[in-house]
Amino acid sequence: MTAPTHAFLTARLPAYDLAVTAVSAFTSAANALRVQAGLPPHSSTVQPERIAASFSGDRVFRRDGEPVTAFAELSGFFETADGWIRTHANYPHHRVRLLSALGLTDECDRDRFARHVATLSAAHVEDLAAANGAIAVRVRTEREWASSEPGTAAASGDLVTTDARPDRGDPGVSGTATAPLAGVRVLDLTRVIAGPVASRALALLGAEVLRIDPPQLPEIGWQHLENGQGKRSALLDLRDGRELERFRDLLARADVLLTGYRPGALEALTGDPAETRPGLIHGRVCAWGRRGPWASSRGFDSIVQAASGVALIEGDGCPGALPAQVLDHASGYLLASGVIDALALRRDDGAGRDVDVSLARTAAWLLAAPGRNAAPPPARLPGPDTVVTHGAITTARPPIAEFADYPFPARTWGTDAPSW
Numbered sequence: 001m002t003a004p005t006h007a008f009l010t011a012r013l014p015a016y017d018l019a020v021t022a023v024s025a026f027t028s029a030a031n032a033l034r035v036q037a038g039l040p041p042h043s044s045t046v047q048p049e050r051i052a053a054s055f056s057g058d059r060v061f062r063r064d065g066e067p068v069t070a071f072a073e074l075s076g077f078f079e080t081a082d083g084w085i086r087t088h089a090n091y092p093h094h095r096v097r098l099l100s101a102l103g104l105t106d107e108c109d110r111d112r113f114a115r116h117v118a119t120l121s122a123a124h125v126e127d128l129a130a131a132n133g134a135i136a137v138r139v140r141t142e143r144e145w146a147s148s149e150p151g152t153a154a155a156s157g158d159l160v161t162t163d164a165r166p167d168r169g170d171p172g173v174s175g176t177a178t179a180p181l182a183g184v185r186v187l188d189l190t191r192v193i194a195g196p197v198a199s200r201a202l203a204l205l206g207a208e209v210l211r212i213d214p215p216q217l218p219e220i221g222w223q224h225l226e227n228g229q230g231k232r233s234a235l236l237d238l239r240d241g242r243e244l245e246r247f248r249d250l251l252a253r254a255d256v257l258l259t260g261y262r263p264g265a266l267e268a269l270t271g272d273p274a275e276t277r278p279g280l281i282h283g284r285v286c287a288w289g290r291r292g293p294w295a296s297s298r299g300f301d302s303i304v305q306a307a308s309g310v311a312l313i314e315g316d317g318c319p320g321a322l323p324a325q326v327l328d329h330a331s332g333y334l335l336a337s338g339v340i341d342a343l344a345l346r347r348d349d350g351a352g353r354d355v356d357v358s359l360a361r362t363a364a365w366l367l368a369a370p371g372r373n374a375a376p377p378p379a380r381l382p383g384p385d386t387v388v389t390h391g392a393i394t395t396a397r398p399p400i401a402e403f404a405d406y407p408f409p410a411r412t413w414g415t416d417a418p419s420w
Contacts, residue, residue, distance in 0.1 A: 007380040008052030012313050014371035015326045018362070019051050022330035022337075023399050025160075029340035030180055030205055036344050037174035045401045052379075053386035054399035056324040060387050061226045062394035068222045073110045074098060075302070077139070077311075077319045083122040084139035084319050086306035087129075088299075090220060094135055101132035135298050139319050142309030142367060151308065153292020154360030155368075160338040161356045168350040169279015172255055172343060179206025184343065185420060187212065187250055188231065190260040191219060192300065193325055194285045194359065196227040197332025199258050202339065203230030204398055204406055207256070212236050212247065212418060219413050225393050228410030234418035238269050246418055251276045253420055256339055258283045262298070263290045279352045281342045283335050289358040301328040304359040309367065323379035327359045327366070333399075334362065 009016040024046070031041035053060050058070040074089035089095040099108055102116060102125070117125060122138035129136035145151035175182035181202055188199040188211040196211075203209045209231040213219060216237065224233070236243045247270065251257060257273050257280055259266050266273070274280055284290075287299025304327055305311045306319060314320035338355035345353065387394050390409040397405060 006048040007377060008048045008382060009055060009323055009326065010373070010376040010379045011322050012372055012374065012376055013310065013322070013366050014369050014373075015322050015324070015366070016048065016052070017369060017371055018326055018330050018366050019055050019399075020046060021365075022333035022362075023051055025337040026201055026333040026340070027400060029337040029344075033340050033344050034177060034180050036347065037180065039174070039177045039180065042177065042402055047401045049382040049386050050397060050401050051399040052324070053382040053396040055326055055329040056381065057226045057329075057396045058223075058325065059381060060394070060396050061222060062387075062389075063222060063225070064392045065394075071302075074108075074113055077306070078114050078117045079318075080117055080120055080122040080125060084306075085117065085122050085125045085136050086139060086303055086311065086319065088135040088303050091217070093217065097132055097134035098129065098136060101128045101134040101136075130297060133298070135300065135303060137299075137303050137307040139306045139311055140309055141312055145308045146367075150288060150292050150294040150360075153294070154289045154308075154358065155364035156291070157289070157361065159357070159361060159365055160334050162338055162342055162345075163354045163356075164345075164349075165274055165352040165354065167274050167278035167280075167352045169277065169346075169352060170255075171279075171347045171350050175206050181340070181343075182206035184208065184256065185254045186210070186256040186258060187254040188258045189213075189266070190258050190285065192223070192260070193227060193328035194301070194331040194335070194357075195258055195260040196224075197329050198283060198285065198335040198339070199231060200227055200229055200406065201333055201336040202256070204400070204403060205340075206407075208420070210234060210250065210416070210418070210420065212250070213414060214238070215414065221413065224413045225410045226395055228413070229395065229406035230408060231411070232416035233411050233413050234416045235414040236418050244270065248276050250418060250420065251280070253277075254280065255343065256281045256283060258285075258335070258339075260285050262286060262296050264296075274352050277352075279346060279350055281339055281346065281353055281355065283339045283342075283355045285331055285335050285356075286358050288360045290356060294360075299359065301325040301359055304363050308360060308363045310363060327362045331357045331359050331362045
């Protein structure tokens with residue numbers, strides 16, 4: 001495969017090809033749904049700049065014209081006694097766990113953290129983090145990951161897996177050509193990037209999306225503004241009995257549930273969602289897949305890049321990174337496409353379905369894809385026509401050129417009522 005001639009999302013690995021594959025899967029699923037409902041399909045024009053802007057949302061985001069820093073002080077690569085690790089501590093509770101895992105105090109800064117880690121082996125840091133619910137992985141080569149038990153498990157199965165359940169429910173309603181998901185209710189319990197990208201994509205096609213967050217774990221402010229377009233945002237503490245009942249009432253009237261929990265975590269808190277809402281489409285995204293020794297481990301795009309070999313491929317003598325959080329964004333569009341396909345199938349048989357994607361499986365696709373470039377040019381940021389400004393906030397336009405913007409800008413986090 002010839003490397004793309006454009007200057008967006010360029011990397012040694014075919015990151016742009018992955019982005020186009022994921023967005024194309026989403027638009028194809030939407031058109032199949034339109035045709036099923038007797039509606040005319042949309043023609044979709046691939047515009048590299050629009051796709052790159054959307055996938056580089058953190059880099060093009062502006063508040064009062066100023067950019068943001070995507071990673072916190074203790075997030076990033078650190079050299080160890082025998083290699084490298086990558087950490088993720090963007091959320092305050094992740095920072096606390098990471099420092100606690102390594103026996104460090106909350107006053108620890110990046111320099112002190114780096115000096116401490118440099119005395120330890122990478123595997124030891126990874127083990128300490130895993131044992132304490134923190135997020136740090138050893139940077140591996142592509143071959144090391146592929147031959148490991150978690151790497152083998154992560155690469156197995158389809159890019160999007162869909163499993164039908166025996167429960168039956170309301171088959172749903174038909175929307176319009178512009179909004180084929182009008183009338184579809186989506187309950188969104190995802191955070192960070194991949195899941196919110198999926199729910200934002202569903203909102204773009206007319207779905208009513210209600211995002212629910214726990215009040216004790218605030219979302220990163222700019223991150224919500226960057227990927228919260230087209231959704232309402234409410235708070236519920238599912239550990240509280242009355243609020244759990246409110247959630248179950250919402251779930252009973254939802255068509256789609258999106259979650260980013262580790263396998264089994266939601267069920268332990270709320271019970272089986274399908275028992276509350278027969279015929280539910282449950283879209284699930286996780287870091288490492290639902291099988292294998294890392295199935296219950298935490299992870300993010302940058303962490304999967306580090307563990308899977310992507311970081312060393314993209315680096316020069318030390319680990320590097322893709323030009324955007326491509327695994328997150330691609331997984332989000334793949335999840336949205338699978339949910340739409342499941343909704344189409346439900347119109348025929350009324351059956352509920354589980355739809356799964358994982359960042360590690362998406363990474364496996366990228367690592368196996370042809371079209372590597374040994375000397376890519378630097379990735380260039382898209383131009384001003386690919387962004388839109390509402391008040392003080394500038395965000396990327398949708399990656400689909402036929403849509404100039406999302407239905408409405410992100411609302412203030414947690415300020416909507418938890419109701420349909």
